[in-house]
Amino acid sequence: MSTIKDQTDQELQEEMTTLMHALTTRSSTNWEADRQRLGAVTDELESRGYKIS
Numbered sequence: 872m873s874t875i876k877d878q879t880d881q882e883l884q885e886e887m888t889t890l891m892h893a894l895t896t897r898s899s900t901n902w903e904a905d906r907q908r909l910g911a912v913t914d915e916l917e918s919r920g921y922k923i924s
Contacts, residue, residue: 875915887912887923 875883890909893899913923 875911878915880916880919880921883912883916887916 878886887909890899890905890912893905894902894909899905917923
């Protein structure tokens with residue numbers, strides 16, 4: 872897996888959607904790691920000027 876900073880905006884948005892789905896449907900196999908990754912992905916998107924609500 873590439874680092875967050877190396878990913879394109881589209882890749883980050885797709886990863887965020889996947890992580891949100893896994894966490895909200897409780898299909899995540901590693902809830903804490905996925906929650907932390909989602910936070911990092913969200914932070915990176917916000918640093919690029921996206922508004923996440």
